[in-house]
Amino acid sequence: MSGVRVLVGTRKGAFVLTSDERREKWDVKGPMFAGWEIYHLKGSPADPNRLYASQGTGWFGQLIQRSDDGGRTWEPMGNEFGYEGVSRTHQWYDGTPHPWEFARVWHLEPSLTDPDTVYAGVEDAALFRSSDGAKTWEELPALRDHDSAPSWQPGAGGMCLHTIVLDPVKPERIFVAISAAGVFRTDDTGKTWRPVNRGLQSEGIPDSDAQVGHCVHRIAMHQSRPEVMFMQKHWDVMRSDDAGESWREVSGNLPSDFGFPIEVHAHEPETIYVVPIKSDSEHFPPDGKLRVYRSRTGGNEWEALTNGLPQENCYVNVLRDAMAVDSLDSCGVYFGTTGGQVYASADAGDNWAPIVRDLPAVMSVEAQTLS
Amino acid sequence: MIRVVLPAHLRTLARVDGEVSLHIEGPATQRSVLDALEAGYPMLHGTIRDHDTQKRRAFLRFFACGEDLSHEPPDAPLPDAVAKGSEPFMVVGAMAGG
Numbered sequence: 001m002s003g004v005r006v007l008v009g010t011r012k013g014a015f016v017l018t019s020d021e022r023r024e025k026w027d028v029k030g031p032m033f034a035g036w037e038i039y040h041l042k043g044s045p046a047d048p049n050r051l052y053a054s055q056g057t058g059w060f061g062q063l064i065q066r067s068d069d070g071g072r073t074w075e076p077m078g079n080e081f082g083y084e085g086v087s088r089t090h091q092w093y094d095g096t097p098h099p100w101e102f103a104r105v106w107h108l109e110p111s112l113t114d115p116d117t118v119y120a121g122v123e124d125a126a127l128f129r130s131s132d133g134a135k136t137w138e139e140l141p142a143l144r145d146h147d148s149a150p151s152w153q154p155g156a157g158g159m160c161l162h163t164i165v166l167d168p169v170k171p172e173r174i175f176v177a178i179s180a181a182g183v184f185r186t187d188d189t190g191k192t193w194r195p196v197n198r199g200l201q202s203e204g205i206p207d208s209d210a211q212v213g214h215c216v217h218r219i220a221m222h223q224s225r226p227e228v229m230f231m232q233k234h235w236d237v238m239r240s241d242d243a244g245e246s247w248r249e250v251s252g253n254l255p256s257d258f259g260f261p262i263e264v265h266a267h268e269p270e271t272i273y274v275v276p277i278k279s280d281s282e283h284f285p286p287d288g289k290l291r292v293y294r295s296r297t298g299g300n301e302w303e304a305l306t307n308g309l310p311q312e313n314c315y316v317n318v319l320r321d322a323m324a325v326d327s328l329d330s331c332g333v334y335f336g337t338t339g340g341q342v343y344a345s346a347d348a349g350d351n352w353a354p355i356v357r358d359l360p361a362v363m364s365v366e367a368q369t370l371s
Numbered sequence: 372m373i374r375v376v377l378p379a380h381l382r383t384l385a386r387v388d389g390e391v392s393l394h395i396e397g398p399a400t401q402r403s404v405l406d407a408l409e410a411g412y413p414m415l416h417g418t419i420r421d422h423d424t425q426k427r428r429a430f431l432r433f434f435a436c437g438e439d440l441s442h443e444p445p446d447a448p449l450p451d452a453v454a455k456g457s458e459p460f461m462v463v464g465a466m467a468g469g
Contacts (some may be wrong), residue, residue, distance in 0.1 A: 035380060059430040059464045060418040076414040080422045193417060310428060 007036035009364035011249035016071040023346040040364040047115035054105040077134035084141035109164035121161035140190035147211040166183040169349030182214035218320040222269035232262040250299020261323035266331040270298040275318040284315035308352035321364035336362025374459040385412040399454040402445040434461040
């Protein structure tokens, strides 16, 4: 029997939610690592029982945990993220050069083919890779060698590398997104990188269409069509049909084009999901109505999905890593809120129900389809 | 033997109940105690001292014999009572945040 495992990272621990393919009744396990911030946990596509988790607190720093049994047991792994090479600087909030300082792991992206290979996106922005199941980590330093790196600046949440997208067709191609620098792409497994932000317009920077400096919140692709990318920028929902070489806005009729997550339907590459948020200072849904918006046309034309979601007095946020889809025949969509709710839809967003309502603030949601 | 008291989260991480007992070669100092602690419990690497600088993490404190030793040099001798095991060396999570 097939089923789904939803991995939830929260401000105070991790939770594992499981269901059969009907996705009506859920078993909730957790909190795991109670009291610790779990920025992200994700399973290996090559071995669904291999999970990686980013665990940390301001008191005790960064830990990485690994499970080889689908989250029943965990082992602490290597947690040393040493920047390579000579000391370098990026730009601090006051415009002065500031040395790179490791703060935390925002995102873990397991290899599509090797359970022992996993990438980590960290703050201050850099990309690390482990090839031994997270025992040891090495930086892919060429990203910070880019000429623009000394000008990168932190966003309000820190200068984080928060999104890693692995190309399923060209294994040497990797996309990363950094707040607030933008999207970078390598076509040689990290030996060289270049920014791919042409077409982005950001009013919050002095040169609105600069090569770098954009606060990209999240990028996503459909596995069957890796040339097509979707982006939720600070403001604006964007699309690229040429692997990031150029972007165009597809915000269309959204009530707000500010937001954090963006996801693609598992079986329909032109069906995408966003959660509009009112503004960058009012991090809650417009009009107090929690609405997922779906486009079946790859953007521009959007419909509100509201069945089962609170339509009054709702003032939660949905963070960038807190939305995911499963790949069952009827695509499931999941998202978590800063209010601790995890909502699920077993019918591609038409109807929603909470799996749990009162977790700590949700920071990440990932879905695994189990056979 | 040196007795070390860890905060609850680090006891969970290290999978120990109560105090940790360590055998130290040479003088008992913050550095020698923490080196021995990390050697015995490798999962604690980086959680008490920064990997690179080896400095105490900002929100942790070191107490012993009713004194705050957090700002003592890492190679300064610990109190005799700690070295003899009659008093524990305490790693304490600062009361900060929620």
